[in-house]
Amino acid sequence: MADQAPKEPGARVATRIDPIKESLSREQMQFIRHVELEQWxxxxxxxxxxxxxxxxxxxxxxxxIYGYTFYSVSQEKIMDEMDEEAKRARLQGPKTGAN
Known part of the structure; x- marks a missing residue:
């Protein structure tokens, strides 16, 4: 787009230049560096x-993830307590002749 001819007569358009191939003055090179720095x-x-x-x-x-891990670990304690209650109930339950 920058290389296209201007639509209006007398309008100026930026053209691409290669600073290596074209001989530019020191001020022009400083301006190019300044513009590049602003773009960066x-x-x-x-x-x-x-x-x-x-x-x-x-x-x-x-x-x-960290919070969910703590939440799920706290839920595991409840499951452990329920397992302990079930174990106690089995031990206190009626004895059969199988033992």
């Missing part, structure tokens, strides 16, 4: 935001 700053802000959101999502999933 914009990109890093977007990436940083995405990284923070992704990190928070992964952290939330990890905390959810």
């Amino acid at each position: 700053k914009k990109k890093t802000q977007k990436l940083r935001t995405r990284n923070v959101v992704t990190g928070l999502a992964i952290g939330a999933i990890v905390m959810g």
Whole structure:
């Protein structure tokens, strides 16, 4: 798109240049570096935001698994207590001649 001719006469359009092939002045090279630096700053802000959101999502999933693990372990204690009560009931129950 940048290489297309302008639609209006006299309108200026940015053209692609290769700084290695074309001889550019020191000021032009500094300007190119400055523009590239500004573009990198914009990109890093977007990436940083995405990284923070992704990190928070992964952290939330990890905390959810951690919390569910504690919840399920606490439920296992209840099952152990029920097993102990059933064992006591079997021991106190009527004796048969099979023993």
